[in-house]
Amino acid sequence: MKKKINTALPALSRMGVLLLIIVMGVIIDPSFLSLRNISNNLANASILIILGVGETVAIITNGPDLSAGSIMTMGGVVTAILLKNYQIHFVVAILGGLAVGALLGAINGYMIAYIKIPAFISTYGLQWAVFGFAYVVLNGYVIYSFDDAFRFIGNGAVFKYFSMTTVCMMVIAVIGTLLLKHTTLGRKFYSVGSNAVQANMSGIDSKKVIMKAFVFSGLMSAAAGILYVARMNSVQSDIGSAYLLNVLAAVYMGGTSAAGGEGGIPGTIVGALAMTMVANCMNLLAVSSEMRDAVIGFLIIVTVLLDTTMRRQMEKRKSV
Secondary structure (H helix, E strand, O other): OHHHHHHHHHHHHHHHHHHHHHHHHHHHOHHHHOHHHHHHHHHHHHHHHHHHHHHHHHHHHOOOOOOHHHHHHHHHHHHHHHHHOOOOOHHHHHHHHHHHHHHHHHHHHHHHHOOOOOHHHHHHHHHHHHHHHHHHHHOOOOEEOOOHHHHHHHHOEEOOOEEHHHHHHHHHHHHHHHHHHHOHHHHHHHHHHHOHHHHHHOOOOHHHHHHHHHHHHHHHHHHHHHHHHHHHOEEOOOOOOOHHHHHHHHHHHOOOOOOOOOOOHHHHHHHHHHHHHHHHHHHHOOOOHHHHHHHHHHHHHHHHHHHHHHHHHHHHHHHO
């Protein structure tokens, strides 16, 4: 019983933080828990959660994907160009955007797994290359006003308050959870993240696993960008720049270990909802964007510190 409580403690602490944020929101504005505000928070969190699904897999396997925001941008830009400039059917345009995301993820995976460039450096470098390329492609312009069928993905509603963005997020979150927890590949992600050398000795090709993890991360980033474009009905060359800090905060707040090998999608969802509600509270208080970034940065440091401390304490208890 004591072991079960110790194992559940990190998850319970995250839920406690989420409840605390909700209480703060209600104190600031009694309409915080209205159906409309809950719907808006879910829709706003959806893009962050989709990004987080890919980021969670990357961090569990090898390290953070710092190019997630730029791949999100490029996925949206490619889809928008195919829709607007070439008048391609929106399904084909979406597949084109996803293909670009997978390709960029494969480039990340190849640099990390085969050239042995650390994930932090390779993904950080690719981020700026992709952002720069997106700016050149758009030449500083904004593409906007897409057809109704494409916009429905981002702005359509089910049962009035349930947005299509939220529906897409839920489907992707379920797929990500099933991948991690109920497939051989998912178990390989955890194994390589825990100890790549030991994984290789047990017959797992860690290079291929890392490649697949970053291809998946690229796909999720592109999917987030496509949904963003459909929701906003426009795209420009920096749409993903504001998401990187938030997605890292969401994933680490959700309990995914910065050291790899531990974590999951449900925790990331809780972290993303917490981040979205914190942003909502700060908007209600008219807090500046600079202060909001400072708060998010502080939350990342605190959550990683708490997570590391709690894991060390649990390891000590196991060894006793």
